[in-house]
Amino acid sequence: MSYQVLARKWRPRTFHELVGQEHVQRALVNALDQGRLHHAYLFTGTRGVGKTTLARILAKCLNCTAKGYDDDGVTSTPCGQCDSCRAIDEGRFVDLIEVDAASRTKVEDTRELLDNVQYAPTQGRYKVYLIDEVHMLSTSSFNALLKTLEEPPPHVKFLLATTDPQKLPATVLSRCLQFTLKNMPPERIVTHLAKVLEAEGIGFEESALWLLGRAADGSMRDAMSLTDQAIAFGQGQVRHTDVAAMLGTLDHRHVLALVEALADVDAPRLLAEIGRLAEQGPDFAAVLDDMTAVLHRLAVAQMVPEAVDNAHGDRETVLALASRFTAEDVQLYYQIGIQGRGDMTHAPDLRTALEMTLLRMLAFRPQGVPQPAKTPLPLRGTGDDAPAAPAGGDDESPPAAEGDGGSRPTAAESQPPPASASSSPAPDAEVERAPEPPPPWEVPADEAATPMPAAPAQASTQPAPEPEEGTPMAAVRPASAPPRDATPQMAPQAEEDEVAVLEAPEPDGVPAQGVAEAPRPPPAAAAEGERFDHDRWLKGFDSLGLGGLTRNLAAHCVVEADDGRRLMLRLDPSQEAMNAEIHVRRVQEALAGIGVSRQLVIEPGPLPAQVETPRQRADRIAAERHAEAVAALRRDPHVRQLEESFGARLIESTVKPAESAPRA
Structure with a gap:
């Protein structure tokens, strides 16, 4: 016996053997079981998804004559053993007329076909016309088919199949029951x-x-x-x-190896992997396309892990890779990959273009933001797992800048290394470094009780180390201890960029801005056992001297706990993307500068009710002052006269309260 190819040998012969297309199978089985049969069915879909197979199975269901079925009955489970079923499977059933419309497009062929419609079936229960690629018929052929297709004899069923239903006339579509077959995943x-x-x-x-x-x-x-x-x-x-x-396709494992090198920020391994790829002579443009496709899957995995497709059988690998990138890095790499794909036409060769695109991804990765050991998936919870909205809301909080968020250090990561007299700041601290405090100077004896700001490197609760030979005593002296030499010396003149703008509160608590003075000493350090509570956090926030993204991060925090050694701040979940290690370190150094030497931990989470963050407090005060300014203008007789005489209208959004004017 000659060999039969797998596609024919394993062709489904019943609805229950059909792979996929459950929506079509369910509709046809229910229609057959309930006897609600249409006279014309149209099956659409791409090649090889089962259009002709479905039509043949339906023809067997209509003509199966197995024992237990009377002459007028049909079944959704053909036996496959009766004469009709075997004849249909072998392609010799007289009453199943299969027509290839691609080779019989003329109107004469259609008329010849329809001449026999009026005759009763010879062998089966129904005469079934299976017209494949029906969209190839000519306009005249469609017109000749319309009347019969609309009102065929009761013993005739039309089964039409096409890969291009858009080419069918609307008059044909309206006469058929259409089923669209899906692609196989x-x-x-x-x-x-x-x-x-x-x-x-x-x-x-x-x-x-x-x-x-x-x-x-x-x-x-x-x-x-x-x-x-x-x-x-x-x-x-x-x-x-x-x-x-x-x-002749690219091994997907090479693409994953390139993405892993990006995750490790390993440029030598990246170039070495491209060199191994070059030995196979691949299409480097296709390599970049595959990489951007993987980056898209990583972004989906970070946001909705259960939605990651498994088209390559690597779903678990993609999920593991997604936890090694920040969301910002994935979006940046994807955008660079898309732009690099368009630049390939201008590059000397495709390999150079691919290498430059991948190196550009690493070169433009935000510096100073540490790579997280593992990013929890998904990045945002939904439903009951979503963090509660903060009390008071902060709808106008600025979004996190690209490159400064995404990494969420744990308590261990945010703890700075032990400081010593010879320690130096971490290399990444040079990015947007906070202003260093002025060097310590001697003060008069009568002011020795006022502690001077401690340098950030000495912000530790451990006892001060013994001074090394040649080390100035001022460098290792605790912040709360007065200098031994009480010889009065003049303090150096403050630099122009160190002049502070004071916000002295008015009697009712409204800050008055715009008063420039020389730097004043920070408040006294907390005594042993005294806790740093949220009230002190609100009152001393402006004296921390924070700026930029670090200030924005701290402004959305509330003090949750302080045990004298470890200070816990709770961060508004909406600002979680800014919680980078560099900002945590700067806040800790600023707190040390006002005498609060603690190990600082900032964790995102729901904020306590009825507790304001510094940002919420500032917004509330600004709103109150704006409301008072609007009310003052409403009471002003000149404004009233303008409104009454000229129909003027006060635009409240343009009212700005005077920064330093006393409250009315």
Whole structure:
């Protein structure tokens, strides 16, 4: 017996053997069981998804004559053993007329076909016309078919199939019950191929089946044909290397290796991997396309892990990779990859273009923001897991700048290393470094009780180390201890950029801004056992001297706990992306500058009710002052006169309260 290809040997013969297309299967089975049959069915979809197979199964259901079914009955489970079922499977059933519309497009062919419609079926219960690629018929053929298609004899059923339903006239579509067949996802194709190969007794590697499922592009017939080719190519085995060589496609594992090198910020390994790729002579433009596709999947994995597709059988690998990137890095790399793809036409060669694009990703990665050891997935909770909204709300909070957020250090990561007299700041602290405090100077004896600001390097609760030889005593003296030498000396003149703008509160608590004075000493350090509470945090926030993103991060925090050694700040969840290690360190140094030497931990989470952050307090005070300014203008007799005489209208959004004017 001659060999029969897998696509024909494993063609489904019943609805229950059908792979996929559950929506069509359910509708047809219910219609057959309930006897609600239409006279014309239209099956649409890409090649190899089961249009003709469905039509033949439906023809068997209409004409099965197995024992237990009377002459007028149909079934949704054809027996496959009666004369009608066997004849349909073998392609010799007289009352199943299969027409290839691509080769019979003339109107004469259609008229000849319809001349026999009026005659009763010869062998079966129904005369079934199966017209494949019906969109190829000419306009005249469609016009000749319309009347019969609308009102066929009761013993006639029309089954139409097409890959291009847009070319069908609306008059034909309106006369048919249309079913759109879906493309086969790679997961379903791989599962079916594994079942077929196990039944055939052929060895295979699962990774090879994923290559075949991807190459089939949604067509089960193409997948079966490629499997036949792979079996012949691999001498009876389906192996990954053989299938990759047969298809001539890029090994997806090389693309994942490039992404892993990006995750580790390892430029040498990145170039080495491209060198290994070059030995295979790949299409470097396709490599970049595959990389941007992986970056897209990483972004999906970070936001909605359960929505990651498994088209390559690497879903777990993608989820693991997604936790090694920040969300900002993924978006930046994707954008650079898209732009690099467009620049390839102007590059000297494609390999150079790929290397420069990948190196550009690393070069433009935000510096000073540490790479997290693991990013929890998903990045944002939903439903009951979502963090509660902060009390009072902060709808106008500025968004996190690109490159300064995304990393969320744990308590261990945010703890600075032990400081000593010879310690130096971390290298990444040079990015947007906070202003260093002025060097210590001697003060008169009568002012020795006022502590001077401690340098950030000495912000530690451990006892001060013994001074090394040649080390000035002022460098290791605790902040609360007066200098030994009480010889009065003049303090150096403050630099122009160190002049502070004081916000002295008015009697009712409204700050008055715009008064410039020389730097004043920070408040006294907290005594042993005294706790730093939220009231002190609000009152001393402006004296911390923070700026930029660091100030914005601290302004959305509330003091949660202080045990004298460890200070816990709770951060508004909406600002979680800014919680980078560099900002935590700057806040800790600023607190040390006002005498609060603690190990600082900033954790995002729901804020306590009825507790204001510094930002919320400032917004509330600004809103109150704006309301008072508007009320004062409303009471002004000149404003009233303008409104009464000229119909003037006060635009409240343009009212700005005087910064230093006393409250009315």
